[in-house]
Amino acid sequence: MDIRIAEVSDLRALLAHDRHICRAQLERKIADQQVLVLLDGEIFAGWLRWGMFWDEHPFMNLLYLLEPWRGRGFGRLLVTDWERRMKAAGHGLVMTSTQANECAQFFYRRLGYVDAGSFSLPGDPLELILSKAL
Ligand SMILES: CC(C)(COP(=O)(O)OP(=O)(O)OC[C@H]1O[C@@H](n2cnc3c(N)ncnc32)[C@H](O)[C@@H]1OP(=O)(O)O)[C@@H](O)C(=O)NCCC(=O)NCCS
Known part of the structure; x- marks a missing residue:
């Protein structure tokens, strides 16, 4: 398995799977080097994108x-x-969030993330915030 910062050549695969971002924003995220891709040989297997x-x-x-x-x-x-x-890159803390009705929270806790609060947007389930000191 290989993990690397996403490149413009990954745009097509990312757009095919990422339903939560428009093309223009995804192009900016790639330019800002805020997307990682997971590759199995040449095969696109997953991705992680972040912000600040x-x-x-x-x-x-x-x-x-x-x-x-x-x-x-x-x-x-x-x-x-x-x-x-x-x-x-000098950061001492990372964060994420996940819906309270999804099982990803158990994955994050397994990786050492701790609950840091929650919020809710109109019509959406409660969103849990998690953080981890590095
Ligand atoms: C959630 C997701 C990222 C987890 O990745 P994964 O490769 O399946 O998980 P891993 O195999 O690396 O598991 C790591 C650890 O978390 C645990 N874990 C994973 N999913 C779990 C779950 N649903 N409940 C409890 N523990 C879980 C594993 O048992 C493992 O523990 P161990 O290392 O002590 O044995 C992946 O399954 C996925 O992409 N799912 C669909 C999308 C999604 O839900 N994304 C999350 C938020 S956007």
């Missing part, structure tokens, strides 16, 4: 593994790689 909370703390906006690569330790691998990059 308070323009200060790295905040994982989306983590997604395509179905065949789930439950095999690659989610942990991708998040750990991201954390290592964030620490190397």
Whole structure:
């Protein structure tokens, strides 16, 4: 498995799977080097994209593994790689969030993330905020 910063050549694969971002914004995220891709040889297996909370703390906006690569330790691998990059860039804390009715919260807690509050948007389930000191 290989993990690297997404390149313009990854745009097509990312757009095919990422339902939560428009093309223009995704192009900016790639230019800002805020997307990691997980590759199995040449095969696109998943991605992680992030932004900066308070323009200060790295905040994982989306983590997604395509179905065949789930439950095999690659989610942990991708998040750990991201954390290592964030620490190397001088950050002492990372954050993410997940819906309270989804099981991803258990994955994040397994990786050492702790609950840091919650918020809710109209019509959406409660969103849990999680953080991890690096
Ligand atoms: C959630 C997701 C990123 C997890 O990645 P993964 O590769 O399947 O998880 P891993 O195999 O790396 O699991 C890492 C650890 O978390 C645990 N874990 C994973 N999912 C879990 C769950 N639903 N409940 C409890 N523990 C879980 C594993 O048992 C493992 O623990 P261990 O290392 O002590 O054995 C992946 O399944 C996925 O992309 N799912 C669909 C999209 C999604 O829900 N994204 C999350 C938020 S956007």
